[in-house]
Amino acid sequence: MDIDFLDAVRLPGEIKRMATDIRLKESLPALTERIVETYEECGGINHLGHSPLPSYREVVEVLADIREILYPGYGRRQNLHLGNVGYHVGDLIDSLHDRLTQQITRALRHDCKARDLETDFEAEAQAIAIRLLESLPDLRKTLADDVHAAFEGDPAAKNLDEILFCYPGVSAVTVFRIAHELFKLGVPLIPRMMTEYAHGKTGIDIHPGATIGARFFIDHGTGVVIGETTKIGEGVKIYQGVTLGALSFPRDENGNILRDHKRHPTIEDEVVIYANATILGGKTVIGHHSVVGSSAWITRSIAPYTTVTIENPRLRYRGTSDEANSDHFTALDYQI
Numbered sequence: 001m002d003i004d005f006l007d008a009v010r011l012p013g014e015i016k017r018m019a020t021d022i023r024l025k026e027s028l029p030a031l032t033e034r035i036v037e038t039y040e041e042c043g044g045i046n047h048l049g050h051s052p053l054p055s056y057r058e059v060v061e062v063l064a065d066i067r068e069i070l071y072p073g074y075g076r077r078q079n080l081h082l083g084n085v086g087y088h089v090g091d092l093i094d095s096l097h098d099r100l101t102q103q104i105t106r107a108l109r110h111d112c113k114a115r116d117l118e119t120d121f122e123a124e125a126q127a128i129a130i131r132l133l134e135s136l137p138d139l140r141k142t143l144a145d146d147v148h149a150a151f152e153g154d155p156a157a158k159n160l161d162e163i164l165f166c167y168p169g170v171s172a173v174t175v176f177r178i179a180h181e182l183f184k185l186g187v188p189l190i191p192r193m194m195t196e197y198a199h200g201k202t203g204i205d206i207h208p209g210a211t212i213g214a215r216f217f218i219d220h221g222t223g224v225v226i227g228e229t230t231k232i233g234e235g236v237k238i239y240q241g242v243t244l245g246a247l248s249f250p251r252d253e254n255g256n257i258l259r260d261h262k263r264h265p266t267i268e269d270e271v272v273i274y275a276n277a278t279i280l281g282g283k284t285v286i287g288h289h290s291v292v293g294s295s296a297w298i299t300r301s302i303a304p305y306t307t308v309t310i311e312n313p314r315l316r317y318r319g320t321s322d323e324a325n326s327d328h329f330t331a332l333d334y335q336i
C-alpha cells in the first residue's frame with residue numbers, strides 16, 4: 001500500500017514562476033479574510049482547535065506497516081528471511097504501538113462530547129493499540145484462508161504471489177479485517193478512514209462494522225458495496241458490482257434516521273453471488289449453499305440450496321443476417 005497520491009508531484013523540468021504583475025496580488029489579503037470568515041459562518045466542515053484529528057497520512061502509513069507484518073516480503077522491505085524477519089517485525093511493532101496510540105488518542109478525544117472529560121484517553125488508546133497488535137497472529141490465519149479461497153476460486157490465478165500482488169479484493173478485505181478489529185474495540189473515525197482508503201484504491205466499499213466469516217473472496221471487485229450491519233458467513237464468494245445494502249431507512253418520531261438496528265442482509269455459509277446482484281434489507285437472509293445469479297434484485301429471504309436467476313431478457317439484434325434476428329438465441333443466466 002503506497003501513499004503516493006498524498007504527495008505533491010512536480011513534473012520534471014517544471015519551474016516555479018513568480019507572478020508577472022505584482023499588483024494582482026494586492027487583493028489576496030482581502031480574499032484571505034473572506035475565506036476565514038466562512039470558517040465561522042459554515043461550521044462543521046472545518047476543525048479548528050488544540051485537539052488535532054487523526055492524521056489521514058499516518059493512518060495510511062499504519063495500514064502499510066500492518067500489511068508488512070501480515071504479508072512479509074510482499075511490501076516495501078525485501079530480502080527477508082527467518083534470520084532477520086524477527087528484527088524487522090519487532091521494529092514495526094514498536095513503531096506501530098506508538099503511532100496507533102497517538103492516532104487512537106486523537107480519535108477518542110475528538111469523540112468525547114458524550115464522555116467523561118476526565119478520561120485518560122492516552123491510557124485507553126494504548127490498551128486498544130495493544131489489543132489490535134495482539135490480534136495480528138489470528139488475523140494472519142484468517143487472511144491466509146481468504147488468500148487460499150481466492151486462489152481456489154479463480155482459475156486465472158497462477159499462484160498465491162499473484163493473488164497478493166494483484167487482486168484488489170484481497171487488498172480490500174485485508175484493510176477491512178484490520179479496521180473491523182478497531183471497530184469492535186470502539187475506536188471512532190479511524191476504521192472508516194481505513195476502509196474508505198481501500199475503497200478509493202480498489203473500488204470496493206466495505207463498512208468496517210460488517211461481520212465477515214473466513215474464506216471470503218471478492219472476485220474482480222469493482223463496485224462491490226457491503227453495508228455496516230451485513231453478516232456474511234464462511235466460504236462466501238461474490239463478484240463485481242454486488243450490493244449488500246439497506247431498504248429505505250426507518251425514522252423516529254422526529255424524522256431522524258434510526259441507526260442502531262440491522263439494516264443490511266445476512267448471507268449464510270458457502271453462498272455465491274454473481275455480478276451486479278443486489279440484496280437489500282435487514283430481515284433478508286440468503287440461505288447457505290445458495291447461488292444468486294447476475295443482476296438479481298432480492299428483498300426477501302431465500303431458503304438454503306436455492307438458485308435465483310432473473311428471466312432471460314429478450315435481445316434484439318440489428319444486422320442483415322436472418323439468423324441474427326431469430327428467436328433461438330438465449331441469454332445466459334449470468335456471466336462472469
